[in-house]
Amino acid sequence: MSEDTQTVGRSEPIFKASMQWRRIKAHFFVVLGLLSVLLGVVTLLVLLADVIIQSTGWLDWQFFTSFDSRFPERAGIKAALFGTLYMMFFTMLLAVPIGVMSAIYLEEYAGDNWFTQFIQVNIANLAGVPSIVYGLLGLQVFVRWMEMGRSVLAGSCTMALLILPIIIVASREAIRAVPPSMREASFALGASKWETVRHHVLPYALPGMLTGAILAAARAIGETAPLITIGALTFVPFLPEHPLDRFTVLPIQIFNWVSRAQSEFHELAAAGIIVLLVVLIALNSVAIYLRQRLRTKY
């Protein structure tokens, strides 16, 4: 037996690390962690402050009621705001029913075989596909093949494809969170599969599905790349009145103003960013509220 192992139980100390040095190491990592957090928060605050300062004076009623213009003092986001709402209406109309039905099928009906696993893996992958790829797909399929043109509807279809995986994944999680005991209770009373889904699984999963849909909508509202790809306009001095009319949306309007030379347009862009941020924060707040408020306890 070596000398080292014999020291246990003897009076000489075998634990030698300095307590002070260990404390310094512990503190060091606390400080490092705090700095990392601050880096993100401070950057965000600086950006926000910058945007707010730039936008001062531009966020007035005229800004909301005017179309874009060559003269910054006459320019507004009317077309972009309306275009965003119009496009999102059709996007959600398409994506939510298809997404929810897909989720119900995958969770409740599909058997556990290679085909459903293949579908599941692909849905998860689709959620990670860069949005520009959806734009290229939309350009080819909706704009060209289906001859929708560079319209609101083509934009909606592209966006619906983009958020479909998000809605499916969120809905499936919400369905999976319904305890099996609820299904068993329903079946044991002589309810059929559909009656069980319709009266129990869906209502209990609804808050989760709604939350997922809202977060997906928030994602779609902020997207720019796919819409530029399918050719949404950057200068729209009119309101789209028909699903096949041409249109623009908030992020594209902001992008347009930022790329102009005059600094007034940059300030306009800042004002547009404020509007976009308020919309997104509002949507996210509603999602959080719904998640808390409608959470079912079993």
Added chain:
Amino acid sequence: MIKVPLKKADAEESTVEAVVTQPAPAELPKDAPMEILDPAVEVNNFSLWYGDFQAVTDVSIGFPRKKITAVIGPSGCGKSTLLRGVNRMNELIGGVRTQGNVLLEGTNIYADTVDPVEVRRRIGMVFQKPNPFPRSIRDNILFGARVNGYQADEDELVEAALRGAALWDEVNHDLKQSGLALSGGQQQRLCIARAIAVSPEVLLMDEPCSALDPIATLKIEDLMRELAKDFTIIIVTHNMQQAARVSDYTAFMLSDDESRGKLIEFGPTSDLFTNPTDERTEAYITGRFG
């Protein structure tokens, strides 16, 4: 065993004859399973597999009409699986395969022509953990009735079911309150009320008191004695005292190295607990294992 072993699920006719023509019990060998004349539910050579795992092996048992039969045995003996085989609840899990048959009033519920949805209306079930729907008491009771096309007065049904489950006096002041607002014992009685609201013939109870305190347990046991006047009750329990207190008949199941989920002994509760024929039954009820 006197009864003709049935391998085919559709050989119902011969089963009935076999029961009718069986010799008097005195002629049975001492360790032969007891035959019940005219049972409400008859399980014949029933085996069940989860994938490759066999959970129940060749069980034959007749559950007497309007009596309480307790199924006891240590954990993993297949008693819950057998119970869920009686109303085809096992099928909700994928990969389940069965052999043999289960006759409800002489009809094989595993026949191709039988829809499990209809079977489950006629054979109600109460679960281990109370599982009321997160809905009002009224809606909890009416759900099963509505999906099964109940036509008569709904208020009457709610009252009858709640009275039948000895819950009416405690909740009739507010039938709109959520079923989840009730105590554990009340929730379980609500689940019983919900089950009897669709007028089943048989009630399956899967350890209905294991999540309840002793007082709530006693209430459920009293209720079971009342319900036995109208329903055939099969209760799975690992509480032997409960089986002795509440049941008319007791079945003892066991898994060993050779095969899992075998019926070891079945008989009137008083006989089985005082004078078990199988030494394994005796070992179990005297607390030497399990």
